[in-house]
Structures are given as structure tokens and as C-alpha cells.
Amino acid sequence: MSRTGSDMRAIARGGALNIFGEGGKAVLMTVILLLLARSVTKEEYGIFTLAQVLALMLIPIGGLGLSRTISRHIGYYQALGDRKMVNSVIRSSIHLWPISAVAISLLFFALSVPLGHYVFRHEDYLPNFQMFSIYVGANIVSQQVGGIFRGLREVKPKIYFVDLMPRVLALGIFAVLAYQGAPILMYSTAYAMCFTASAVMSIFYLLRHYSLSGAWIPTHMALLAFSLPVLVQEIFFTSNSKLSVLILGIFVDPATVASYTVAQKIAARIPFINQGMLFIFLPILSGYMARKDTEAMRKIYARFTKWVILLALPGILLLLLFPVQVLALFGDKYRSSWSILILLTIAHSWSTFLGPAGPTIIAMGRVRMLMLFALLTAAVNVSLNVALIPAYGGLGSAIATVTALGIYAFLTLGYVYRRARIHPFNRDYVRLLVHSPGLCFLEHLLIVQYMGTSILSLAVAVPAFMATVWGLALLLGLITGSERRAVMRRLHGMFGGR
Template sequence: MIGVRFSAATTAERFLPQRLALRMVPLLDRIDAVLFTADERGEAGRMSVIAFSIRIISAVIAFVSQVLMARWIGSFEYGIFVLVWVTMVIVGNLACLGFHTSVIRFIPEYRERGMLPELRGIVVASRLFVLIASTLIAGLGALGVWLGSAWLENYYVVPFILGLFCLPMIAMGDLLQGLSRANSWALFALSPTYLVRPVLILAFMALMLALGYAPDARTAIFASIAATYVTTLGQLIGVTSRMERIIPTGPMKVYFGQWFVVSLPIFLVESFFFLLTNADVLMVGAYLDPNDVAVYFATVKTLALVHFVYFAVKAGVAQRYAQFTHGEPERLAAFARETVSWTFWPSLVMALLVLALGQPMLVLFGPEFTAGYPLLFLLVFGVVARAAVGPCESLLTMSGNQNICAAVYAMTLAFNIGLNVLLIPHFGLWGAAIATSFAMIFEAGALSFTVWRKLGIVMAIFVPARRDA
């Protein structure tokens, strides 16, 4: 055992205007202190409300920024940028190898049991592991793109290689989000990724265009790289500073093998879920040209107004699921049922709103983007079906059923990819929409059934709550 002091901010401070970053820390501390001081259920509810609010603002920011991006660089270059950026976000998330979620399970347990050496160990080890793993993956990815350039369209090679430079910071940002969620620091968890980064991407892009850079995908990727590094390093300073104040200096214990064994199935769950969420965009990119990618992505981005309800509730309840699984099955069941209502009804309202306003929203991207409006009527069924069962995968993962959850997602992902392969060549964007909607409906049914079989909890909005032996 060795003494440890959380000093990762030292390196980050060399790269940032540290006065601004450090001044934000006490402000966010005061806001979180006001928001998270009541009982346990209230804490989860407030975190979901904060997450919900952030995702509303984020959806508006993302929509405006993507409209401007499409207008600035045109649908073809925008399609290239979209495919590269979505791929980087997916791979960056996967590069955490599940640690960004497993820390949400371990940190509350160690804190409640007073296991400070283990708490220090997982905070330090997870950050080092994610940084090293993501850097290696980025290097291997760049090598793979270079070696496989003969099989890629020429306009994708350089943008993909450039995009890999921001992969380690995307992964670190996801881990820092997990560390913040484990402590119910809603603003530290969500605002960097969902508020700060998209605003900075837009700001850097506007600056580069004003300086005379070409309005193309490469410029957009350079702006994204700069924004990602500034955001993640600022978040690292904030989270590290706050950790130093709540965890006293002392010995550290590292049980990397145990953490990795738990993280690996979670990694599979998160991988399948993330791939499932974005497989349609990747498959469209594989079969169709960048213009089609742009239209489809703009349509999906419009649907994000419905998706964010699900993700906001998921962000707020995962930590509480983890705490209730320790000998409180009745409270877990009641709370889980409540989260289904939190997810479904706001999602339904947002779905109707999107269908009503979808066409004028897509016109903002450009006249050619309205081709995606009819797809919304099909895609919305899958989104609402997912919302109707609540955050089942978080409940399974936090209750120790991550293995079977991973199996469900593996089946769903295979089902989704199979449908895409069969339908996209014949029906184009309609094929992708059909595959995605059917896959989400299958996912919702399979996860709800699995929760009922494993935990005896009915996670379905219109099905009466009951427990079966």
C-alpha cells in the first residue's frame, strides 16, 4: 500500500486557462450542494431533473450547431464529418472497457462502507487505465485506417486519422462523467459533454472559418479536436479538485483484477447498447454516400429530443439502483417502477412534438434534408417502445445481472445489423429506419422480460406491478 494524493490536475493546468476552470469549481459545488441535500429518493429524482434539464438545453445546442455545421460545409462534407465524429464517440466510449460505468457501482459501496483505500485505488487506477487503453486503441486505429486506405473512399481516410487524435479525451471524459455520477454531481457529470463541448465545437469552427480555413469536414474535425481537449482537461481539473476535498490523503489499495472482471461484462453491455444506438448511422455510411448519411443523421438528431428523456432518467437513477440492490428488494422494485413513468410520459409528449415540428426543423439543415421527415414516423415507434420499459439495462447492470444484459444486447445488435444488411441495399434510408425501429422494439421487450425473470420486477408502463416467485 502506498500514500496517494489526487494530483492529475497538475498536468491539465499547463494546457488550460486555469483561473477560469478553477473558478467554476466552487460555483458548481454550491449549485450541487443546494440540489442534493435531501433524502435518497429525492436525490435520484433531482439528479434526473437536472440531467433532464441539461439534456433539453443540450438538444437545443446540438440541433443549432448541427444546422449551422450543415449550412457551413454542405451536405456531402457534413456527411463525412458526421460519420467520423459518431465513430470516434462510439470507440471512445468503448475504450473505457466498462470502467466508466463500473465506478458508479463501486464508489458508493466503498464510500458507505468506509473503504477509503479501495476508494482511492479505483479513482486513480480507472483514470490511468482508461488513458492508456484509449491511447493504444487510437494508435492501432490510425494504423488500421492507413493500412486499409485502399478499401476506403479517399475522402474518408484523412478525416478518420485526424479524428483518432481526440479519442483518448473522449474516453477520459466518459470516465470523468462516471466518477461524477457515482457522487451525484450532476453538473460535473453532464455539462462538459452535453453543454460545453458542443458550444466549443461551434465556436472553434466559426473562428476557423473566419480565419479563412476551408469549409469542409477536415476543418470541422480540427474544431472538434480542440473543443474535446479543452473540455476534458477542464473537467479533469474540476473533478480532481473536488475529489481531493472529500477523500482524505492516505494509503491506496488496487484490486484491478476484481474491477476488470466486473467491468468486462459491463463493457459488453455498454458496447452493445452504444453500437445499437448508433449502428444505423454506421450502416448507412457503409452502404450509402455522405449525402445520405447527412440526411439520416439530421433526422436522428431531430429525434434526440425524444431520446434525451431516457438518457436523463438513466443518468439519475443508476447510482440509486446500485444502493438499493444491497438488501432492499422492495424499495428497489418500487423505485424501478417509478422510473418507468419518469421515462415514458415525457418521452411520449416529446415524440408527438417532434412529429408535429419535424419538417420545419429539418428544413433548417437545408432543403434536401426534408427527405428524412417521413422516417420520423417510423423511428418514433422504437424510441417510445424503449421508453415504455424504463432504464432496464441500468437496473440489470447495477443488480449484478450484467452478463445476461450483455447477451440481450448482443442478440439485439445482431438482429439490427442483420436487418440493415438485408434492407438498406434494397430500400435505402427506409431500410435503415425499419431495421432501427424493429430492433428497439425487440430490445425493449427482451430487457423487460429479463428484468421480470431475474428480479421479479415488472418494467412496463401499462402492465400492473406484481412479483412472481
């Protein structure tokens, strides 16, 4: 078995587990938001959303870009067999992120007063913002511990403590609060406490199950030097959608913000398959870079992108062709956001179609270029948001988002192609992207003709779209014989016994 073949199997195994975690996280968050949206007023939902958005914008700053840097460095030094440097990376990072978590939490708490009084001009915002300062610190800690698990290729602890535990706790408590008709502040408090409990448990698990003894050398400054350009990119990636919500909050009422954020939350679930597979992809690709094996990087990039698109394309087409029905799951009051959902679906699909160019640049160690691309596209995003939101509201924000994320995706892919001739495209892959939407559109017309536009039509469209995409992939030869056999063995092992 070739090295890329065995590594792709490792990515598939780890990715399958992580997709379960990411999928569980996405489902839990969708149910949590659905429960919240149906339990409180649109204004209260908008207040909760704005507090969460502000928190999510500050979390990358507190993380210092260390999460992916830790994963990259651990994978890089493990490929070279340098245990001392692996230990050094982990121990140095543990010294850094608690300080930043406390600092950013205090900053968020301090900002809550001027934001509540002078920016959003709404007294009900203030206590919710203050409570989310606890959520900020807990989330920073969880993400950094998850970065260590990622570098060590330990998927299950990350799933348990980072993805599932805080959201399972939140869902249970939210259900009780909804039954009691609790005010929005109780939801914010419960949300923050659930993430805090999970962060504490993840630290205990790391210290209990992984020995950090042995020789090490301080690498704090080296980690920070590599991390800061990654931090700029993460801030752009996080703030791209969050900034739109904040500008909406300044120019429009909370009800309009709620309508936009429901569509944004749905579309933001699209990359969860991509993100799940990337969990093991980054440290493995960093190992290839350490060995200077460019050919292996090309092969695994193309195979990775192919499998991500096969898994994600049915869901993408579902959102593009049935946006009204999907939004109706959150209530009829959100149906009018269908055009926003279509644009945001395209925006969040760029990286799925073009492949993991950003993480590949990190594995190459070219993080300054990634920072420059992020700064350029952030400038485009801010300019378009400011220009379009006052006139077009949520639709203008969606146009800005799809433009900015598209520019970023093509810039990063162009760079990795120029550096190493890495790209995902071949004739059959392009044919799949061209023919699948057309066939699924015909199925959409038939479903609407015979079932109307009810939510029940989604139950028919999901298996129909999956069968179309996978059947076309088999006809085009995108799934090789060895890949089919590997999938069947995996399914047999999961459901058919030993």
C-alpha cells in the same frame, strides 16, 4: 419521509440538473449540426458524419465499460459505508483509462488509411478520420471522469466539463469557420481540439477538489471483470445506430448518408431526459441492491419511469406527428427523410416507455445477462441492416434499428421482472400511453387545418401537447398530491424566491 421518497427527491434534484446538462448538450449539438449542415455541402457533411460515427463506435471500446461500472461500484460501497473500497475503485480506474485512451486513439489513426482508401473509396475522408483520432482519446477520458462524478453524485462538474464546455467551444469556433467559409477539415480539427481542452480541465478539477489519499487496495482486475460484459452492451448500444450509417456509407453516396443521419441525430435526442435522470438513479439503485431492498427497487423503478414518460412523451408525439416540419429546420433538402424519422423516433422511445431495465440489471450485478441480450440483438441488427439497406436504403436501416432496439428493451424488462417482479405498468399508466397519442393526433389535425404545414405550427403544437399529456396525467391520478406539492415547492424555490 420514506427512504424511497427521499431518494426519489435526490434523483429528481440531480436529474433536473443533469437534464439541464443533457438538454443543453442536445440543443448545442443540434445547433452545431444545423450550422454545419447549412455551411457545407451534403457531401462534406456526410464525410464529417462518417468520421464522427467511426469515432463514436470506438470510444466505448476505449472506455472498457468502466464509466457505468465505476458509478455502480461507488454507489454500492457508499451504501455499505466502505470508504476504503470507494477510494480503491476511483484510484484503480484512474490507472486504467489513460492507457486505453491512448491505445484506441492510435488504433483509430492507423485505421484511417485503409478506411479512407479501400472501404469508402474517397480521398477526402482520410485527413478528417485522422483528426478525429484526437477526439476519440479526449472523449474516452471525459466519459471516465464523468463516471467518477456520477458515482459520487456530483452532477455539476459533469455538466460543466463533459456536457457543455466542449460543445460551447465548438459552437463558437464553428460560427467563425462558417463566416469565413472554411473547409470541412477545419471543422474536424476544431471539434477535436474543443473536446481535448475540456478533458484536460475535467482531470484538473477532479484532482484539485477530491482527495484521493488514504488506504486503498488495487481492484483493477475486479473492475475489468465486471466491466467487460458492460462493454459488450455499450458497444451494441453505440454501434446499433452507427453501424447503420457505416453500411449506408458503403452502399450509397454521402448525400444519402447525410439525409439519414439528420433524422437519426434528431431521434437520438429523445432519451436525453431518461439519461439525465439515470445519472443519480444508478448509484442509488446499486445502494438498494447492496442492502438487498427489492421492494424499494420496485417502487423507485415505477416512479422513475412515470416521471420520465411525463417529461418525454410530448416531444415524442411531436416528432411522430410533425416529422416534416422538424426536418425542415435543417433545410428543405432533408424533408424527404420523414418516414425514417418516424421509425427512428419509435426505436429510441422503447427505453422511455419500458423503463431503465438495462441499468437495473447492472445494479443487480447480472452483467453477463446484459451482455447476452446485447449480443443477440446485435446479431439481429446486423442481419437486418445487411439485408434491407441495399434494397431500401435509409428506410431499411430504420426498420432494422426499430426492430433491434425493441427486442433489446423487451428482453431486459422481461429479465428484471422475472428476477424481482420489477416493471413500470399499472392501469392508469397504460391509459396515459393509449389516450395521449389519440388526443394529440386530434390536435395535430386542427393545427394543420388552420395553420398548414409550416414550421410555425411546431410553436403551437409544443405547448398543446404538453398541456394534453400533463392534464391527462392529473385526471388519471398519475401525479399524486405529495408529488404536486413537491413540484410546486421546487418551482417556487426556483422562480418565486425563498
